[in-house]
Amino acid sequence: MRYLPLTPDDRAAMLNAVGAASIDDLFVDVPAEARLDGPIAGLPLHSPEMLVERELRRLAARNMAAGDHPFFLGAGAYRHHVPASVDHLIQRGEFLTSYTPYQPEIAQGTLQYLFEFQTQVARLFAMDVANASMYDGSTAMTEAIFMARRITKRAKTLVSAGVHPHYVRSARTLARFTGDRLEVGAPRPDAAPPADDHADLLARIDQETSAVVVQYPDAFGHVADLSELAAAAHAKGALLIVVVTEVVALGAIRAPGEMGADIVVGEGQSLGVGLQFGGPHLGLFAARERHVRQMPGRLCGETVDAEGRRGYVLTLSTREQHIRREKATSNICTNSGLMSLAFSIHLTLLGEKGLRHLAALNHARACQTADRLAAIAGVELLTPRFFNEFAIRIPVPARQALRDMAEMGVLGGVSAARLWPEVPGLANVLLVAATECVAPSDIDALARALTETLATEYAGA
Amino acid sequence: MSILGTPRPTTPATSAGPAAPTFSGNRALMLEEPLVFELGDSSTSGVDLEAVPAHASRLAELERSAPIGLPGLSEGETVRHYTRLSRQNYGIDLGLFPLGSCTMKHNPRLNEKLARLPGFADIHPLQPQDTVQGALELIHRLAHWLTTLTAMPAVAMAPKAGAHGELCGMLAIRAAHEARGDARQVVLVPESAHGTNPATAAFCGYAVESIPADARGRVDLAALAARLGPDVAAVMITNPNTCGLFEPDMRRIADAVHAAGGYVYCDGANFNAIVGRVRPGDLGVDAMHINLHKTFSTPHGGGGPGSGPVVFSAALAPFAPLPFVVEKDGRFHLVEEETADAEDHGRSFGRMAAFHGQMGMFVRALAYMMSHGADGLRQVAEDAVLNANYVLRGLADVMTAPFAASGPCMHEALFDDRFLEGTGVTTLDFAKALVDEGYHPMTMYFPLVVHGAMLVEPTETESKARLDAFIATMRDLAAAAKAGDVARFRAAPRFAPRARLDETRAARQPVLAWTPPRSPQSEAA
Numbered sequence: 005m006r007y008l009p010l011t012p013d014d015r016a017a018m019l020n021a022v023g024a025a026s027i028d029d030l031f032v033d034v035p036a037e038a039r040l041d042g043p044i045a046g047l048p049l050h051s052p053e054m055l056v057e058r059e060l061r062r063l064a065a066r067n068m069a070a071g072d073h074p075f076f077l078g079a080g081a082y083r084h085h086v087p088a089s090v091d092h093l094i095q096r097g098e099f100l101t102s103y104t105p106y107q108p109e110i111a112q113g114t115l116q117y118l119f120e121f122q123t124q125v126a127r128l129f130a131m132d133v134a135n136a137s138m139y140d141g142s143t144a145m146t147e148a149i150f151m152a153r154r155i156t157k158r159a160k161t162l163v164s165a166g167v168h169p170h171y172v173r174s175a176r177t178l179a180r181f182t183g184d185r186l187e188v189g190a191p192r193p194d195a196a197p198p199a200d201d202h203a204d205l206l207a208r209i210d211q212e213t214s215a216v217v218v219q220y221p222d223a224f225g226h227v228a229d230l231s232e233l234a235a236a237a238h239a240k241g242a243l244l245i246v247v248v249t250e251v252v253a254l255g256a257i258r259a260p261g262e263m264g265a266d267i268v269v270g271e272g273q274s275l276g277v278g279l280q281f282g283g284p285h286l287g288l289f290a291a292r293e294r295h296v297r298q299m300p301g302r303l304c305g306e307t308v309d310a311e312g313r314r315g316y317v318l319t320l321s322t323r324e325q326h327i328r329r330e331k332a333t334s335n336i337c338t339n340s341g342l343m344s345l346a347f348s349i350h351l352t353l354l355g356e357k358g359l360r361h362l363a364a365l366n367h368a369r370a371c372q373t374a375d376r377l378a379a380i381a382g383v384e385l386l387t388p389r390f391f392n393e394f395a396i397r398i399p400v401p402a403r404q405a406l407r408d409m410a411e412m413g414v415l416g417g418v419s420a421a422r423l424w425p426e427v428p429g430l431a432n433v434l435l436v437a438a439t440e441c442v443a444p445s446d447i448d449a450l451a452r453a454l455t456e457t458l459a460t461e462y463a464g465a
Numbered sequence: 466m467s468i469l470g471t472p473r474p475t476t477p478a479t480s481a482g483p484a485a486p487t488f489s490g491n492r493a494l495m496l497e498e499p500l501v502f503e504l505g506d507s508s509t510s511g512v513d514l515e516a517v518p519a520h521a522s523r524l525a526e527l528e529r530s531a532p533i534g535l536p537g538l539s540e541g542e543t544v545r546h547y548t549r550l551s552r553q554n555y556g557i558d559l560g561l562f563p564l565g566s567c568t569m570k571h572n573p574r575l576n577e578k579l580a581r582l583p584g585f586a587d588i589h590p591l592q593p594q595d596t597v598q599g600a601l602e603l604i605h606r607l608a609h610w611l612t613t614l615t616a617m618p619a620v621a622m623a624p625k626a627g628a629h630g631e632l633c634g635m636l637a638i639r640a641a642h643e644a645r646g647d648a649r650q651v652v653l654v655p656e657s658a659h660g661t662n663p664a665t666a667a668f669c670g671y672a673v674e675s676i677p678a679d680a681r682g683r684v685d686l687a688a689l690a691a692r693l694g695p696d697v698a699a700v701m702i703t704n705p706n707t708c709g710l711f712e713p714d715m716r717r718i719a720d721a722v723h724a725a726g727g728y729v730y731c732d733g734a735n736f737n738a739i740v741g742r743v744r745p746g747d748l749g750v751d752a753m754h755i756n757l758h759k760t761f762s763t764p765h766g767g768g769g770p771g772s773g774p775v776v777f778s779a780a781l782a783p784f785a786p787l788p789f790v791v792e793k794d795g796r797f798h799l800v801e802e803e804t805a806d807a808e809d810h811g812r813s814f815g816r817m818a819a820f821h822g823q824m825g826m827f828v829r830a831l832a833y834m835m836s837h838g839a840d841g842l843r844q845v846a847e848d849a850v851l852n853a854n855y856v857l858r859g860l861a862d863v864m865t866a867p868f869a870a871s872g873p874c875m876h877e878a879l880f881d882d883r884f885l886e887g888t889g890v891t892t893l894d895f896a897k898a899l900v901d902e903g904y905h906p907m908t909m910y911f912p913l914v915v916h917g918a919m920l921v922e923p924t925e926t927e928s929k930a931r932l933d934a935f936i937a938t939m940r941d942l943a944a945a946a947k948a949g950d951v952a953r954f955r956a957a958p959r960f961a962p963r964a965r966l967d968e969t970r971a972a973r974q975p976v977l978a979w980t981p982p983r984s985p986q987s988e989a990a
Contacts (some may be wrong), residue, residue, distance in 0.1 A: 007571055007762075010848050010927035018929060022532035022854040022873070027847045030854055030873040033744060043839035046613045050838035053575050060832060064584025066599030067770045068592065077589040080819055087512055089544050091581070094766075097558030098551040101572050101903075104768035109961035110900055113554035114767040117547070120501050123978040127534045134975045137769070139625035142819035170819035174804070177786070177815035178632075181639060181670045195772040227527055257527045271819075281600050282590030282820025283625065284770030296975065302768065307971035310964035319971040330673040335664035338758070342766030352501050353778055355537015357552035358510035360529075364517045371520040389523045410593045418591045425803035440514065 005050055007420045018294025056113055070279060070415065074446035074453075076373070078393040078437025079223070080141070080168050080249045080420040081282060082274045084362075085441055090276050095343055104302075104341070108317045109309075114341065115316035118304040121348040128254050128351075129268040131290035133262055135301040136307025136318075137344040138336070141271025142171040145217065145247050146178055147289065147300040148267045151185055152215035152243045154333070160212045165189030165201045166222025168249055169423045184214075193429025195224045195386045195395045195420065202228065206236050213242040215267075220246050220253075220260060223423070224435065225393035226384065227257055234264025241401045243267060250274055252439070253391040255363030275354075276346030286343035292454070296320070300334035317326045365440045366392040369447075373438040376451045386433065393437035395420065398454070400461035402434040408460065414453040477742055495962060498549040498956025504980045505536030511543050553962040554767070555905045561927055561935050563856075565877045565908035565920025566659070566707060568737045568759035573836065576762070576829035585828050590820040594799055600824065603796035605790045607831045611755060614842070616641055616746030619782035621775045622789060622822040627734060630754025631665040631701075633786055633817055637777060638728045639669055640784040640814040647726070649698035655684050657707045657912040661953060662732060671698060680915055682708040682868040682879075686718060693725035703732035704748070705739065707912040708868055709853065709877035709920065719749025728752065728781065736760045737924070738876035741843030751778040757823070761830035772826035783812045788821050804935045848925035849876040852932060856921055859936040864942040867915055877923070882917025890946040892917040894954035897965065898945075901958045902938045 010018070015027075015069045024030055031039070043049065051059075070083050075208045077083070095099065098113060105111030105118075125134035138144040149161050161179075163172055163186055172188055179186050187208065189201055198218075205216055211265045234244040246260035248270035260268045272286035273279070291299055297320065305319035354362060370392040377396055378385040387394035398405060402419035409416040420433035438447070473897045490497045522528070537622065538546060548907035555562070580586060585944035588597055604622055611620045621637075624630040635652070642649050653676050663673045676692065686701060700722050704712045712718070719729045731745055731753040733980035737760040745753050757763045757772040765771075779787055787810070788801045799821065800810055837845060850873070861869045865883040868874070882892045894904035896919070908920040922931060945953055 005837065007573060007836070007845060007926055008841070008844060008848055009926065009931075010851070014929040015848075015851060018851055022851075022858045024854070027851065030850050031711075032872060033713040034739075034743050035713060035716055035748075037716065038743050040742060040744070043843050044614060044741060044744070045839075047610060047839035048835065050841040051835050056832055056835045057575065057579060059835065060579045060603075060828065061584075063583065063599040064579075064582040066602070067584040067588050068596035069583035069587045071583055071587050071591060075589075077591055081589055081591070083587070083589070087540070089511075089540055093544065093547045093551075095577060096551040098554040098556045099547075100554035100570075100577075100764045101562075102554045102556045102767045103562070103564055103567055103765045104504075107555070107906055108966045109897070109958045109963045110553075110555040111767075112903065112962050113550040113552065116498070116500070116550055116553070119977075119979070123502065124535060126978045127547045130531075130533075137631060139770075139822075140818055143625065143629070170816060173816040174818050177636065177817060180815075182668065183670065183980075188537035209953065214691065227524065229527060254529065255533075256529060257524055259533075262529075262531065278586055278590050280586055281588045281824035282599070283818075283823040284772075284825050285820075286886065296977065303975070305971040305976055306976040307961055307967045309966045313963060315963040315966045317966045317968050317971045319975060319977075321970065322972070327774055330667035332660070332664040332667075335628045335632060335661050335668050336626075338769040338771035340629065340770045342764070345547075345767065345768055349543065351535060352505065352538055352546070353511040353543050354535075355505060356507035356508045356533050356535040358512045358514065358537055359533070359535060361510070361517065361719060362512075363516050364515055365552065367522065367524065368517050368520040370574070371523060372518065375695050389525065389527075390854075391524070403730070405560035406594065407593050411598050415589070415592060415596070422591065422801070422803055426828065440663065461814050 041313060070416065073413050073415050074449040075415045075437045076354035076417045076438060076450060077415055078269060080170065081279055081280055082250050082437060082439055083150050083441050084274050084439050086254065086278055086350060087290060087353050090346050093349055094346050096325055099342065099345055103319060108315065112315060115304050117345050117348055119306060121344045122304060124167045124348055124351050125288050126290050129257035129290045131268050132293040133296050134290035134298055135289065136304050137340045138289050139303050139340060140271060140283065140285040140287045141249055142174040143288035144152045144172045144269035144289045146175040148245045148269045149175055149184060149215060150182065151219065151267060151298050151300060152245060154243060155295055156214040158214035159183055160185045160187065161214050161306060162205050162208055162216045163188040164205060164218040165191045166198050166226060167217060167247055168223045171247065174419055190259060191424055191427050191428065195433050196230045197388060198222055198226050202233060205233060208223065209236050209240050209242055211240055213240055215243040215245050217245045217247065221250060221391045221393065223388040224395045226387055227389050227391055229373050230260065230263040250392065251361055252366055256367055257391060271402060276350035277343050284340060284343055285342045286347055301336055304340055341349050348408055354386045362440060369440060370394065370438040373436060373442065373447050377448050377454065380451060380455055392439055393435060396436060397432050398434055398458060399432065401431045402459060404461065405457045409453040409455040412453045414449050416450055467900065475557045496549050496552065500979055501538065502536055503544065505538045507532065507536055509537040510540060511538055511540035524812060555738045561923065561931055562905040563907045563921045564905060564925050565922040568922060569765065570762055570924040570925060571926035572762055572764040573833060579728040579832050580825045580828040585824065589916055601790050601799060603831060604827055605792055605797055607827050610834050611776055614740060614744065615753065615776045616744035617776035618779050619777040619785055621785040623786050623817050624754065624773040624775055624870060625818055625823060626769065626771030627756045627773045628661040628665060629817065630775045631661055632668065633666055634730050634752035634754060635669045636814050637781045637784040638730065641781055642698055644812065647788055649696055651696045652698055653689065653692060653700045655702060657914045658701060658703055659707065659732060659734060662701045666701065681871045682710050683712055686714045689718060690721050690785060693721060693727065695726060697725060697727045699728045701730040701732060703735060705735040705875035709865060709874040709879050710868060713874055714747040719763050723749065734759060735876060738846055740846050741839060742846045751781050757826050757830040762833045763826045763829040770823055770951055772823035784814050785816060786817045787813050811894065845925050852925060852927055853878045854924040855932055856923055856936060860939055862938050877920055877922035879915060883913045884943060885946055888946045889951045890954045893921055895946065896956065897957035898942050898954045901960050902934065
């Protein structure tokens with residue numbers, strides 16, 4: 005077997021050296037009733053590299069890859085062009101096959117990029133400090149809610165109706181067991197701008213409120229100023245947690261830190277990582293310096309070595325599970341190391357100039373797409389102010405329209421009812437995202453497919 | 466060249482430390498590298514983008530006008546920056562990485578190639594299900610491998626890493642108790658457990674109590690049985706345990722826990738020792754996470770991403786999280802909130818994260834499993850255990866192995882620091898001397914039940930020749946320590962990119978982000 009270097013002769017010699025007559029002697033502690041005589045039944049035997057590749061290529065070919073089609077999905081995962089050098093660099097064995105940098109003298113490569121990553125994330129969000137990453141945006145948001153509770157010693161969290169429903173559900177799952185009380189606004193069937201939602205949050209902030217959680221841009225694509233929410237939360241001793249699921253937006257719109265956010269979490273897959281059918285993605289987590297000791301996750305810090313040279317280490321680990329065990333700030337051990345490297349390389353390639361250009365290009369493509377779709381009879385644009393994603397209402401159920409368009413080779417968006425099945429009235433709402441990957445011809449294709457779908461579905465109805 | 470600031474006084478290039486006798490601070494192939502913030506500037510970009518077409522902006526006063534402070538580098542300089550950084554790292558590709566309980570085995574490149582096929586990497590998690598049938602089939606097929614290898618009826622694929630898997634398992638246990646109106650409050654965890662176990666149990670709202678180990682390094686069955694009662698929700702056990710030993714009483718422990726109305730959570734971090742040879746379902750386990758980044762060889766990537774699917778017994782399966790994949794009439798369905806009730810999964814404890822799990826890791830793990838097959842995976846466990854015993858017996862006479870007399874170990878060999886007594890050399894010194902010899906050190910000071918622990922996990926992908934060289938090196942170090950060559954250890958590592966780093970300073974005055982150096986004027990002010 006190509007991954008196993010021991011030869012039969014090696015095994016015999018080694019068994020002899022350890023004083024075992026056979027390999028079974030080394031498994032003597034396994035109770036008799038759990039011993040197996042041979043390979044586990046019901047699974048195939050070993051296979052050559054070429055055949056494994058052939059079989060998995062067959063499975064891969066049964067999926068519609070985004071790059072082969074006009075593609076307009078977002079809703080928490082965005083398709084951006086990743087420069088070729090990103091993937092080349094993250095596959096260097098010294099990055100790919102290294103471990104968490106617990107031996108800093110031989111892990112300065114990882115530690116320095118984490119320090120750079122933390123700085124990049126903090127600047128992107130306009131916050132003081134960021135950690136070395138979390139699993140993904142949704143788990144980062146849950147951790148932010150718990151962090152706010154540790155800081156404020158209050159258990160009530162107000163969650164905006166515009167937060168991605170997967171994120172809300174993930175937080176609810178854990179909140180049931182931790183004693184956190186989540187009050188979540190119900191999305192309105194019209195996916196209306198967040199003014200009412202914000203007004204509702206403002207009215208409900210009180211002395212028991214630990215944090216207010218808002219998404220920016222929100223799950224329908226709306227962008228709105230958060231300064232008033234921040235001020236109102238602070239006036240009652242509560243924190244503002246801002247969730248960003250499309251970080252490229254921050255090359256165009258004001259950063260949450262500039263509007264008074266106390267904790268900013270995000271999904272970083274837009275830069276360097278790709279769609280990946282939802283994982284691995286990259287959780288971003290940033291906070292104010294005064295709260296750093298309540299942050300979850302790994303932190304990389306600068307220090308010096310015994311010879312006075314600058315170097316980096318994982319630090320403040322007295323918050324973490326391997327030291328604090330049941331008193332840790334979180335149970336997290338692994339983070340998204342390699343994804344943070346991909347993110348950091350992509351952002352280094354872009355630089356501020358490139359990020360702003362990329363963001364402007366995204367906004368322009370989305371505006372062109374929205375204008376084009378809004379011109380189709382029966383289509384109503386529901387998001388007046390957006391970055392690269394917006395909601396439209398169509399006269400037929402969005403889920404069926406998406407299937408029809410997929411058959412025409414167009415991946416046209418995400419049905420709001422798939423995300424909010426419990427909210428009546430969203431059946432005809434479609435979320436559409438357009439990034440720099442969308443070519444003018446893709447917009448034509450989407451407009452044609454939607455027009456045709458509406459005609460067909462109307463006729464059928 | 467930097468508009469964001471000139472290098473700070475501590476940059477390597479300007480340091481005059483004794484280890485940097487050259488003008489540049491470089492030593493031939495060992496190259497120093499400034500931070501990207503010291504190299505780049507915000508007007509440089511290594512990416513060419515299309516011109517922005519004319520459009521009416523919808524952003525109005527929300528446009529970001531203040532500088533962001535993100536430096537860019539040209540493409541060539543970017544490649545060079547990260548390549549130079551990579552050379553300051555140790556990885557499996559460079560040599561033996563015997564980090565106990567982490568299973569640092571060879572990462573096959575076939576898996577990397579396949580995970581990057583656009584049909585897997587470039588698909589969106591919310592595409593219509595008809596357009597991702599191959600991806601759903603892949604998840605379903607991986608689930609079949611995991612349930613078959615463990616003799617457990619169900620598996621949750623959503624958890625993002627081992628600790629996330631623990632959380633998944635413990636939430637299912639809590640949901641199962643609550644479903645029958647049973648408000649149990651206590652979780653028992655052995656002293657030798659990974660720190661994530663007590664942290665997870667506490668996170669789920671449980672009180673955590675320790676159970677002791679016996680003199681042979683195993684869970685003390687009598688002490689455990691005495692503590693069981695109507696308040697104990699679950700026992701979390703690692704098997705093989707963190708001392709590298711199989712728990713021979715596992716079945717009896719499980720029977721006792723079940724008789725008392727509790728569930729058995731097994732930490733599957735050490736599954737590599739028994740994969741293909743022992744099925745946890747045969748031992749009475751109710752839930753176990755499987756670290757795909759350990760046993761199934763998906764790369765650790767400097768600390769993630771991981772992937773931690775959880776296998777469940779029939780008792781816990783109804784409470785498994787959303788979403789998951791089911792097959793019906795040759796078609797694969799993703800069960801989400803929208804369809805959970807209709808698909809008879811209304812008792813699920815809910816969702817743990819956005820989307821459907823670590824697809825990229827699933828592709829790699831399945832490719833690895835298909836390559837090995839059921840026969841090869843059995844050989845994996847056997848070779849991993851043989852290699853660990855070979856190291857244990859090759860070093861037991863010059864180091865001290867607390868449980869060597871009790872029989873063979875599983876996939877890792879545990880040593881303590883009694884052999885260093887009176888030498889002035891600590892476990893940490895010993896590990897750092899190993900760095901100078903070109904190895905990544907073993908796990909140190911874990912498990913906590915052994916003083917000055919050194920946990921060596923060679924894995925099955927090391928050849929006998931590599932192990933012989935490692936054993937010879939370890940023997941030489943042990944002899945040097947005993948001969949009083951303390952200086953060699955205290956100064957170590959002498960040949961790494963950095964000498965020992967001041968962790969106390971890092972924690973006392975945390976510097977967690979780069980800030981521009983203060984100008985001479987502001988320092989004078």
